[in-house]
């Protein structure tokens with residue numbers, strides 16, 4: 437397997453393979469860029485088909501975290517961890533304590549958090565071994581309710597703000613009432629996004645590989661449940677990918693009927709060319725690392741011991757104007773939105789970080 441010549445290597449500062457015989461841990465930590473601060477990014481627990489798939493995922497995810505932190509204007513760099521294990525069968529405290537020791541050995545260069553397959557409880561085990569973990573402290577969430585530290589309410593709020601900006605720009609819509617949204621994945625973020633959209637008057641189509649979840653959404657939000665492999669075909673105004681990555685690929689890019697793609701999933705495009713294909717057919721794509729930064733913003737405040745939900749909300753609401761700027765610039769130049777976003781992120785990487793909210 438190639439490392440320095442890997443197509444997704446992209447100048448990573450450090451990539452660490454971790455193995456712990458006693459617990460069975462097999463993990464990879466990727467630190468992409470620490471120019472703006474220590475690398476901050478969640479830990480994904482996933483039953484990868486092989487090491488190659490795990491390496492590709494962690495490299496792509498950690499690079500996105502660098503861009504996400506730069507675009508969200510938080511004083512952190514980008515990194516990510518993956519544990520190669522099935523979250524339904526293989527998880528136990530020892531696994532996460534071993535990960536905690538591995539992270540601690542990096543001396544503060546990498547700070548972990550939740551991601552798909554890794555819960556607040558898992559991170560409590562990490563926290564027994566290292567202080568380099570966020571998303572674990574009970575504190576008020578962005579609605580002012582006492583939360584567990586889970587950043588997903590903040591992520592969902594940011595995606596809602598991003599959808600508002602996207603439909604205002606692309607469809608001239610100044611309300612979510614009556615907006616047709618197809619939500620793929622009803623997990624931590626997707627469910628909370630669906631709840632917020634429903635409260636705002638949107639009409640929902642939903643899919644989850646856990647069919648019971650979709651049926652619950654029918655009951656809770658009057659949503660229409662769709663088979664997981666048909667959700668991209670729904671003729672909605674907005675397609676909101678909130679499951680796993682690479683959902684826009686060579687096949688789905690031609691099937692999409694929505695006018696806007698705006699959701700929480702990381703690495704929604706299987707390859708960068710798909711952004712240009714979306715542009716050519718007039719679909720507005722909200723770059724994933726811009727629209728899904730709410731959780732990162734939230735945990736950055738936790739890390740800096742700034743417990744002020746209103747300040748976090750205000751910071752998250754900046755996602756709207758940032759996206760509007762990206763959409764307008766992309767229109768002016770006739771280039772894909774993700775190219776404009778990447779250029780803005782790279783400019784910010786050259787600047788000194790400062791907290792803005």
Ligand code: NAD
Pocket residue numbers: 550551552553587588589591620621622623624625626643644645646649664678679680681700701702728729731732
């Ligand atoms: P989650 O694991 O809680 O939820 C994912 C949901 O998607 C699950 O309900 C799962 O059953 C469903 N799913 C999986 N494959 C599917 C498919 N093919 N079709 C339909 N449903 C499918 O994860 P989450 O925390 O809600 O995160 C969702 C996405 O958002 C991930 O890509 C994650 O990396 C990204 N993200 C999450 C956060 C956060 O704060 N949790 C922050 C930024 C980005």
